[in-house]
Amino acid sequence: xxxxSRRMKDKMVKYVCLLLSAxxxxxxxxxxxxxxxxxxxxxxxxxxxxxxxxYGEVGGGIGNAIxxxxxxxxxxxxxxIPVGVMTGIYLAEYDKDSRLGNVVRSIVESLAGVPSIVFGxxxxxxxxxxxxxxxxxxxxxxLGLMMIPLVAKASEESMKVVSNDLRExxxxxxxxxxxxxxxxxxxxxxxxxxxGSLLAFARISGETAPLLFTALFSFYWPYSIDQxxxxxxxxxxxxxxxxxxxxxxxxWGASLIxxxxxxxxxxxxxxxxxxxxxxxx
Amino acid sequence: xxxxxxxxxxxxxxxxxxxxxxxxxxVVVLFSLIFILxxxxxxxxxxxxxxxxxxxSVWDVNNLxxxxxPAIMGxxxxxxxxxxxxxxxxxxxxxxxxxxxxxxxxxxxxxxxDLLAAIPSVIYGIxxxxxxxxxxxxxxxxxxxxxxxxxxxxxxxAYGLSIFLASIILTIxxxxxxxxxxxxxxxxxxxxxxxxxxxxGATRWETVRNVGIPFAKLGIFSGVILGLGRALxxxxxxxxxxGNSYLWPFSTVSIFAPATTITSKxxxxxxxxxxxxHVGSLIELALIxxxxxxxxxxxxxxxxxxxxxxQFR
Amino acid sequence: xxxxxxxxIDGLSAWFDQxxxxxxxxxxxxxxxxxxxxxxSGCGKSTLIRCLNRMHELIPGARVEGRVLLDNVDIxxxxxxxxxxxxxxxxxxxxxxxxxxxxxxxxxxAGLKLSGKKNKKDLMSIAEYRLKSVGLWDEVKDELKKSxxxxxxxxxxxxxxxxxxxxxxxxxxxDEPTSALDPASTAKLEELVQKLKSEITVMIITHxxxxxxRVSDYTAFxxxxxxxxxxxxxxxxxSPKNPLTERYITGRFG
Numbered sequence: 001x002x003x004x005s006r007r008m009k010d011k012m013v014k015y016v017c018l019l020l021s022a023x024x025x026x027x028x029x030x031x032x033x034x035x036x037x038x039x040x041x042x043x044x045x046x047x048x049x050x051x052x053x054x055y056g057e058v059g060g061g062i063g064n065a066i067x068x069x070x071x072x073x074x075x076x077x078x079x080x081i082p083v084g085v086m087t088g089i090y091l092a093e094y095d096k097d098s099r100l101g102n103v104v105r106s107i108v109e110s111l112a113g114v115p116s117i118v119f120g121x122x123x124x125x126x127x128x129x130x131x132x133x134x135x136x137x138x139x140x141x142x143l144g145l146m147m148i149p150l151v152a153k154a155s156e157e158s159m160k161v162v163s164n165d166l167r168e169x170x171x172x173x174x175x176x177x178x179x180x181x182x183x184x185x186x187x188x189x190x191x192x193x194x195x196g197s198l199l200a201f202a203r204i205s206g207e208t209a210p211l212l213f214t215a216l217f218s219f220y221w222p223y224s225i226d227q228x229x230x231x232x233x234x235x236x237x238x239x240x241x242x243x244x245x246x247x248x249x250x251x252w253g254a255s256l257i258x259x260x261x262x263x264x265x266x267x268x269x270x271x272x273x274x275x276x277x278x279x280x281x
Numbered sequence: 282x283x284x285x286x287x288x289x290x291x292x293x294x295x296x297x298x299x300x301x302x303x304x305x306x307x308v309v310v311l312f313s314l315i316f317i318l319x320x321x322x323x324x325x326x327x328x329x330x331x332x333x334x335x336x337x338s339v340w341d342v343n344n345l346x347x348x349x350x351p352a353i354m355g356x357x358x359x360x361x362x363x364x365x366x367x368x369x370x371x372x373x374x375x376x377x378x379x380x381x382x383x384x385x386x387x388x389x390x391x392x393x394x395d396l397l398a399a400i401p402s403v404i405y406g407i408x409x410x411x412x413x414x415x416x417x418x419x420x421x422x423x424x425x426x427x428x429x430x431x432x433x434x435x436x437x438x439a440y441g442l443s444i445f446l447a448s449i450i451l452t453i454x455x456x457x458x459x460x461x462x463x464x465x466x467x468x469x470x471x472x473x474x475x476x477x478x479x480x481x482g483a484t485r486w487e488t489v490r491n492v493g494i495p496f497a498k499l500g501i502f503s504g505v506i507l508g509l510g511r512a513l514x515x516x517x518x519x520x521x522x523x524g525n526s527y528l529w530p531f532s533t534v535s536i537f538a539p540a541t542t543i544t545s546k547x548x549x550x551x552x553x554x555x556x557x558x559h560v561g562s563l564i565e566l567a568l569i570x571x572x573x574x575x576x577x578x579x580x581x582x583x584x585x586x587x588x589x590x591x592q593f594r
Numbered sequence: 595x596x597x598x599x600x601x602x603i604d605g606l607s608a609w610f611d612q613x614x615x616x617x618x619x620x621x622x623x624x625x626x627x628x629x630x631x632x633x634x635s636g637c638g639k640s641t642l643i644r645c646l647n648r649m650h651e652l653i654p655g656a657r658v659e660g661r662v663l664l665d666n667v668d669i670x671x672x673x674x675x676x677x678x679x680x681x682x683x684x685x686x687x688x689x690x691x692x693x694x695x696x697x698x699x700x701x702x703x704a705g706l707k708l709s710g711k712k713n714k715k716d717l718m719s720i721a722e723y724r725l726k727s728v729g730l731w732d733e734v735k736d737e738l739k740k741s742x743x744x745x746x747x748x749x750x751x752x753x754x755x756x757x758x759x760x761x762x763x764x765x766x767x768x769d770e771p772t773s774a775l776d777p778a779s780t781a782k783l784e785e786l787v788q789k790l791k792s793e794i795t796v797m798i799i800t801h802x803x804x805x806x807x808r809v810s811d812y813t814a815f816x817x818x819x820x821x822x823x824x825x826x827x828x829x830x831x832x833s834p835k836n837p838l839t840e841r842y843i844t845g846r847f848g
Binding site for chain 2: 006007009010013014016017018019020021023024025027028030031034035082083086087089090091093094095100103104107108109110111112113114115116117118121122124125126129145148152176177178179181202203205206207208209212213216233236237240241248251252255258259262263266270
Binding site: 477480481487491492495 | 652692
């Protein structure tokens with residue numbers, strides 16, 4: 001094969017791959033621009049702070065959904081992040097190669113692959129059916145459970161790269177293990193733990209399936225975590241499939257808010273971990 | 282240093298140790314509980330329905346007949362199709378990224394891939410439902426139906442919401458997973474091997490093809506399986522664009538017909554289900570999905586373990 | 595009779611970003627001879643040979659100036675394809691790098707297959723010829739299908755040489771080819787280098803001054819990116835003109 005045609009083949013491959021990359025990226029821009037264009041028309045202070053109007057009526061807003069998302073995410077993080085970090089500490093600092101350690105690691109990895117709707121069904125069976133009513137607690141439980149493998153993996157990984165010299169220095173100073181782990185290892189690894197938690201938070205902000213039969217939805221301000229609660233995600237789903245023009249428009253508005261939250265967290269994380277793809281080999 | 286006696290430090294040490302182990306055990310317990318609970322709650326369905334859930338094709342709530350075969354097929358076909366289409370695209374992205382892209386393009390590309398992965402599935406859903414569905418229906422499905430609609434696979438009518446659309450949306454969602462894994466693998470091709478190729482006068486494509494990809498083959502495969510797992514478990518985007526109907530595949534094999542997946546069935550019906558057999562059947566479906574995705578995940582990890590063992594030789 | 599020079603290096607300078615690693619190197623290299631490049635550790639010598647097969651420029655931030663004339667054609671000329679240069683000037687690396695996903699035979703003919711040679715019989719006979727010429731045939735003829743990485747280090751290095759030779763290059767560059775090998779393999783390789791010079795020019799980087807003396811016809815001493823002295827090996831080792839050269843050869847530094 002003459003050199004020229006090998007060069008041409010190389011060029012062709014380059015352009016084909018470029019084309020494929022462009023094809024994959026087009027949806028990203030399309031989705032974001034659609035969300036922005038459709039959602040921005042309905043954004044207003046009233047929209048963001050008032051309760052939804054009943055079906056069929058125009059007006060009202062998504063105030064309770066925004067509030068609800070924040071509450072449920074906070075609750076989920078309250079239990080998901082600590083348990084995740086503790087599990088990460090266990091995997092990195094204690095019983096690294098023991099059988100129990102390997103079982104835990106295996107289970108954490110499996111948990112990461114469980115479909116979100118299964119978490120919802122689990123929370124439904126565990127809490128909703130037992131308590132006989134829909135409750136935001138069940139939703140926060142499911143979402144927290146989803147956070148655990150993400151936070152645990154991120155924590156474990158950032159603790160594993162802490163140089164052993166530092167641990168040995170601490171041992172030599174007579175510092176007990178628990179203090180060593182917290183004040184030495186964890187404080188160095190806290191960047192990774194933080195970004196892992198942020199990413200987990202962003203992830204559950206978008207998860208809808210686990211909430212569909214736990215926290216459900218509500219047209220009122222959240223007044224008790226033991227009751228159904230509105231969230232942005234469920235609102236978007238309900239309103240989008242309703243077919244009612246004004247509600248679909250509101251769904252776009254809520255989508256815009258949700259996308260802004262998720263994208264800003266992701267950009268913040270990227271800023272915090274600037275070394276990611278430095279572009280050199 | 283504190284003047285507490287060693288005893289107190291020991292106590293704190295042990296407390297912390299138990300706390301840490303306790304949390305880990307909690308995770309193990311919860312995981313097992315998922316299985317136990319799902320099995321328990323699906324018992325009413327198992328005893329009433331038996332094997333029918335897996336092979337039956339009629340789902341009739343009123344008469345308590347729960348055959349989920351169309352849903353199972355919907356899940357498998359849409360996931361497999363999406364993954365199959367995503368693989369060449371992801372490969373192309375990865376090759377462009379590692380071999381041809383200038384620095385700035387690499388940075389931009391990696392940001393875009395991350396963002397694609399970060400977009401919540403319900404957003405994919407609303408976009409698919411209200412923007413893509415009418416476009417696909419009028420500009421892709423209808424023309425195809427007009428020209429080759431005699432082939433059963435492409436028969437009309439052209440429903441926008443269909444297994445076809447669901448597969449497309451799933452493809453977009455799976456691409457970030459497969460491409461980022463492939464990029465990592467191709468980037469870690471040992472440079473002596475690449476240099477060996479270059480010194481023989483190879484082009485970049487020839488280097489990737491003869492050394493890069495063979496080296497990364499197993500890893501890419503495990504990444505593909507991971508993507509498949511994601512596609513199998515995807516709920517919201519699929520629920521909003523697949524049409525939720527049992528038309529496919531037994532009333533028509535056309536990919537332009539609405540269909541159902543396990544996830545869309547559960548998402549759509551669990552809220553309103555009151556009959557224990559109905560609820561049980563839905564939970565049984567969740568159990569089936571769980572088992573499938575766990576097997577897929579396990580396979581992916583087993584392959585990765587084999588790779589790392591191989592590299593130690 | 596004046597022998598035509600195979601390779602003429604004219605004012606070659608090279609940079610890694612802002613750092614200059616080669617300073618106006620000029621050498622005239624005759625055909626069918628062995629040239630040893632000696633000098634203390636540093637990137638000068640490796641960079642030099644990577645400028646000769648145009649691999650230096652692949653590193654981000656790398657820059658080259660000057661001319662390198664192969665048979666009177668500047669390999670850095672705009673019209674010259676770098677890939678073509680690499681086919682005419684082959685390279686063997688410090689650590690043997692056979693392709694582990696290819697068999698021994700496929701390794702030897704890897705470069706030829708890229709050029710489009712497909713005929714299996716032809717490829718097989720070329721592989722046999724080249725393996726014989728590096729003295730590997732008898733050792734591996736029963737395991738030709740095994741992976742290129744499954745043989746010993748010394749054998750791998752000879753395989754890499756066979757691979758480079760299969761391209762029928764005019765010059766072969768070797769970057770400390772025996773530094774990762776045991777003494778027995780080293781001896782075999784030095785023998786091979788002596789054999790090769792009847793066909794092509796060999797440039798070999800070595801840290802082992804003794805090896806340079808044993809193996810080469812000409813020696814170049816490179817220090818801190820500059821060519822300190824270049825001449826017939828006999829002359830360099832018996833009566834070096836530059837005091838730095840003498841100090842290096844007698845082991846007083848480096």
